[in-house]
Amino acid sequence: MKHIYLVRHCQATGQAAEAPLTTSGVEQAEQLVPFFDTHPIDRIVSSPFRRAIATIQPLAEERGLMIEQDQRLEERVLSGQPMEDWLDRLRDTFDDLSLCYRGGESSKTAIHRVNELLKEVLSGDANHIVLVSHGCLLTLLMKSVDDQFGFKEWQQLSNPDVFLLTCTENDRHIKRIWS
Template sequence: MVRHAEATGQQPDAPLTNKGESDAERLADFFHRKGIKHIVSSPFARAVATAKPTAEKLALRIKQDQRLQERVLCGKPADNWLELLESSFHDMDKQWPGGESSNQAKKRILAVVEEAAKTEEPTVIVSHGNLISLLLHTIDPQFGFQQWKQMQCPEVFHVDLVGQTITKIDLS
């Protein structure tokens, strides 16, 4: 699981920053000898741009999957979005107008990860911090809002659904 590299904003078409582009190249170097066979990405520009150098280096195509797009917390911008997000880790069924609950979002990403696991081939999945943190919470209920806040762009986790383990990968 890869949280996208640093972007210029949160809009679906927000490009990577110069640092984000450099980090995406570092990810390609990291994944180069890992035997990766598939790359699945959120369709948001920052996720695809994060995956692109790896795809090019490994001569793989990026499969874009709508289920990996960023979670919609609520239907309209909210000044207290951080507060809303934190509460969504405590009440996983809470749904604000126009948004999706944590459980709904978790179901989306879990379906993608389970499909990738069925191939039994190494797969890179690129998505967004909140969605990834909800997946990680499924495996480790201690992974919550505070851990989400500490996530970097990019961040890489090895997720083992069978063994129910999460390993944060050090890219330095």
């Protein structure tokens, strides 16, 4: 059985790849250390975005684990240009997984990207893995496992947020464990 902890990054100053955590976000990252006290962790894989790495850095240091960076955990790009009605357009991509805006990535493509990483993680030796990423991409990953996840569930995510994906040979189950 594999236990995969899906961690959404802590509060950040913005959406750019180099956006740091806010003061509150730094405190949230520190709170993740005792949160994981009762959870064994063998491996940590993170989006290379600064806010994702900073989210898991305190836990990695406390456990003496290296943070592996993987571009497949980067946030999904909705569009290559600003969209005033981006929230409505994002909702549309949860309804039509093939919908792709100019310069962006469809939900279907993002799901494929992150599921390639998930397959590798599931075939590896580690049994307790932390994946650190971003709200939209994590929601799409969860949607690929359980179709109940969608736009509404994305809106309800917190910074940070933690879900446990439990995988056996024949079954996958997702449960929110952050409170």
